Amino acid sequence: MSAILRKSSFFFITHLCTFSIPGLATIPIWENAGMLSVMALWVPLWLSSSVLWSERQESYAFLRTLPVTDRQVVRAKFGLALGFIVLYWAILALLIRRAWGASPEYAGYMALASLTCSLAVVLAAVWYIVSWRFGTTVLTVAVIALLVIGLIMALAANMERMVKTHGIGILAPRWLAEGPWIYQVLLFAASLAAYFGLMRVAVRVKERSKANL
Amino acid sequence: MTPVLEAKNLTKRYHDFTLKDISVEIPPGSITAFFGPTGAGKTTLMKLLTRQIPATSGAVRVFGLAYDDREREIKSRIGYVPQEPVCYKDRSVEFNARFAASFYERWDGGAFYRMLDEFRVGREKAVKRLSRGQKTLFAIALALSHEADLLILDEPTAGLDAILRRAILERLRKFVADGERTVIVSSHITDGLEDIAEYVNFLSDGRLVFQSEKDELLARWKRIHFKDGALPPDLVGQLADVRQMPFGSSGLTRDFSALRERLASGIAAGDVKVENATLDDILIAMHQGE
Numbered sequence: 001m002s003a004i005l006r007k008s009s010f011f012f013i014t015h016l017c018t019f020s021i022p023g024l025a026t027i028p029i030w031e032n033a034g035m036l037s038v039m040a041l042w043v044p045l046w047l048s049s050s051v052l053w054s055e056r057q058e059s060y061a062f063l064r065t066l067p068v069t070d071r072q073v074v075r076a077k078f079g080l081a082l083g084f085i086v087l088y089w090a091i092l093a094l095l096i097r098r099a100w101g102a103s104p105e106y107a108g109y110m111a112l113a114s115l116t117c118s119l120a121v122v123l124a125a126v127w128y129i130v131s132w133r134f135g136t137t138v139l140t141v142a143v144i145a146l147l148v149i150g151l152i153m154a155l156a157a158n159m160e161r162m163v164k165t166h167g168i169g170i171l172a173p174r175w176l177a178e179g180p181w182i183y184q185v186l187l188f189a190a191s192l193a194a195y196f197g198l199m200r201v202a203v204r205v206k207e208r209s210k211a212n213l
Numbered sequence: 214m215t216p217v218l219e220a221k222n223l224t225k226r227y228h229d230f231t232l233k234d235i236s237v238e239i240p241p242g243s244i245t246a247f248f249g250p251t252g253a254g255k256t257t258l259m260k261l262l263t264r265q266i267p268a269t270s271g272a273v274r275v276f277g278l279a280y281d282d283r284e285r286e287i288k289s290r291i292g293y294v295p296q297e298p299v300c301y302k303d304r305s306v307e308f309n310a311r312f313a314a315s316f317y318e319r320w321d322g323g324a325f326y327r328m329l330d331e332f333r334v335g336r337e338k339a340v341k342r343l344s345r346g347q348k349t350l351f352a353i354a355l356a357l358s359h360e361a362d363l364l365i366l367d368e369p370t371a372g373l374d375a376i377l378r379r380a381i382l383e384r385l386r387k388f389v390a391d392g393e394r395t396v397i398v399s400s401h402i403t404d405g406l407e408d409i410a411e412y413v414n415f416l417s418d419g420r421l422v423f424q425s426e427k428d429e430l431l432a433r434w435k436r437i438h439f440k441d442g443a444l445p446p447d448l449v450g451q452l453a454d455v456r457q458m459p460f461g462s463s464g465l466t467r468d469f470s471a472l473r474e475r476l477a478s479g480i481a482a483g484d485v486k487v488e489n490a491t492l493d494d495i496l497i498a499m500h501q502g503e
Contacts, residue, residue, distance in 0.1 A: 003315040058299040062309075064265045065299060066316040067289035208267055 070206040089117040111177035118191035125198035223271035242392040249416035255399035259367040292356030294366040302341040317359040325358035407492040435469040443484040453498035
């Protein structure tokens with residue numbers, strides 16, 4: 001594994017754990033595993049936090065002194081973000097299957113997981129670009145705001161309400177939950193296309209910016 | 214001779230400072246120094262030459278290659294020593310070395326640790342706990358451990374004691390001894406560097422004021438001492454850094470050959486004495502002239 005991936009992964013994982021704790025504490029997670037899908041919205045937050053940390057102080061400046069191009073840095077971090085989101089989606093799918101397999105709620109929770117993970121992919125890309133364009137410090141306020149929003153959403157989309165609506169609560173659109181499975185595939189494909197498009201933008205932004213140096 | 218590094222019309226614009234239109238060619242197998250007062254743009258230039266920061270305009274080619282196409286290859290052949298080492302300062306010297314080593318194909322860990330031992334830099338120590346001199350030595354050891362062909366150092370001797378300064382300069386001299394490898398160094402002090410640099414450049418207020426071979430520069434610039442009354446009044450305007458001394462005056466000339474004939478009789482009579490100017494003298498005169 002390359003040093004960039006190794007170093008960034010460390011921050012991804014530590015932040016994942018750190019930011020998961022308050023979220024997990026607000027919901028009876030083991031009884032209502034489907035709630036984890038709401039937490040997918042926090043994935044970009046973890047990712048951006050990792051950027052904040054993996055490029056903090058002189059870390060990125062150090063990297064610039066080494067034989068590494070900005071393109072490599074961007075690709076490694078985008079790849080890592082995508083990998084984590086896909087992994088997160090897979091875990092959610094397993095948990096939802098286990099909790100609601102063959103029940104009416106299953107489709108609703110899967111739709112919710114797919115939607116939030118698809119949004120998370122694009123949000124992560126935008127987050128990267130903003131932090132590379134303006135520096136990681138400007139994101140501090142945004143990170144806190146997103147954390148608060150995430151907590152409120154997790155509380156608002158409580159289990160009782162979602163069960164009553166067969167998992168199709170305020171966060172999971174009916175068209176996605178009740179439509180054919182291909183809709184979810186198309187949704188993820190669209191977000192992937194946006195993600196790779198944004199990665200090209202990110203390379204240009206990173207090469208021209210001296211933020212984090 | 215193909216230059217090892219070539220910069221053309223390099224410009225970097227900040228809101229409060231601009232490094233303007235720098236064009237230089239660095240010959241291989243040499244030590245080239247960039248001098249200039251604090252804030253002249255030396256660090257910005259070193260960062261541009263090593264692609265630490267993007268240029269506003271202009272181009273740099275190193276080893277005949279352009280950064281846009283071959284950045285990784287170029288950087289793997291450059292050893293860069295920043296003014297203040299940039300790394301994971303909370304982590305140990307060894308951790309930082311391992312991290313850096315993973316990016317180089319030709320990393321010589323043995324050479325790195327030998328240099329640390331020689332410089333007495335503790336490998337388990339966090340970088341932030343090293344002294345100023347040790348940090349520089351650590352950065353130099355990092356830069357010298359991947360068999361670089363070009364070493365670029367930004368103020369490597371600033372704030373160091375005479376012994377360390379000499380040790381570093383000796384390293385640089387050895388580095389270029391085979392005639393294949395090249396050193397570019399920036400400094401606001403000439404102390405010691407004037408002995409080893411073959412080419413000198415002077416930066417002032419973001420502009421490259423002059424570039425020259427050091428020997429040629431020292432051959433042209435002379436300090437002339439005049440006994441009381443021996444300094445012709447019309448010559449005062451042609452001299453730089455004119456000083457009144459207890460028994461006469463002295464001044465610097467940028468081109469002694471133009472005055473040689475005129476001063477010949479004074480020299481013969483012992484009223485005029487000519488001595489080599491130091492690089493410091495020249496740089497100060499240049500700066501005042503600016």
